[in-house]
Amino acid sequence: EAAATSSGGLLLGGVDDKYLAPSLKNDLSHNSANVASILTADGYAKTNGKWMKNGATIKFTLEDPTSYSDYYENINLISQQLNAEGFDTNPTGTTPDTWVSDYNTGSFQATIRWGNVGPTPYFQYDNWLDSNLTAPIGTAATGDQTRFSDPDAQAALAEFAGTDDAATQSDALNKLQQIVSQQAPVIPLLYGAAWDEYSTKNFTGWPTAADPYEDPTPNSPFLEYTVLHLTPVS
Secondary structure, eight states: OEEOOOTTOOOTTTGGGGGOOGGGTTOOOOOHHHHHHHHHHTTOEEETTEEEETTEEOEEEEEEETTSHHHHHHHHHHHHHHHHTTOEEEEEEEOHHHHHHHHHHTOOSBOOOOOOOOSSTHHHHHHHHOGGGOOOTTSOOSSOTTOOOOHHHHHHHHHHHTOOOHHHHHHHHHHHHHHHHHHOSSOOOEEOOOOOOOOOSSEEOOOOSSOOOSOOSOOTTSHHHHHTTOEEOO
16 A cells, blocks of 8 residues: 555545645655754754653554554554654554544544545545534544534535536645645545456446546445446447
8 A cells, every 4th residue: 555645635546636736746755854843843852862842742642453453553663653753652452343432432642544435535525524523522423533623624625515616626625635734633644455346247337547436445325426437348
């Protein structure tokens, strides 16, 4: 799975590429000097190898299920890398049930999770940022599990959903990219693989690497979108 290259949150390498804000192209990179510059400007200073302010380190826990071996390995690697930069992080393994409950109720500090998919990037941004989908800490939310709230994000989501005009939708997605990049309610890590299996014996028009018009995984509610692209062989 390829590392994310843009901080704006688009799923790049396919149809989302046309929406990419030029300023956010290939803007993700590891730069220790930038870390030091940002934290120093915010009043942090390194003490015994850790960034500190008002006597406190930058401390948080990364949580994922131990049985999700890829995610669990990732949080261990990320924690090692962050701690080498002077942060104070701890990877914690849990069960899938506990993880899902903690994620939905907001009882977590940081976690790796997949994003929603659909025919357009709207479905991903809506799940991440739509405060209409969230709930108070301790109550399960159907979306916006980080409890993010921003009127500009709500306006951009409404702008996209309220029109079929491509230029207007592109403008809305540009605003959403900037919000994700600047405020970091979520942080892109990887472009996750989507696995599928299909046969062209009777129908053609399936999503492919050459024409990734839709996530090919057979998930509801977008099955119909794929079916409407299919053409009988004879």
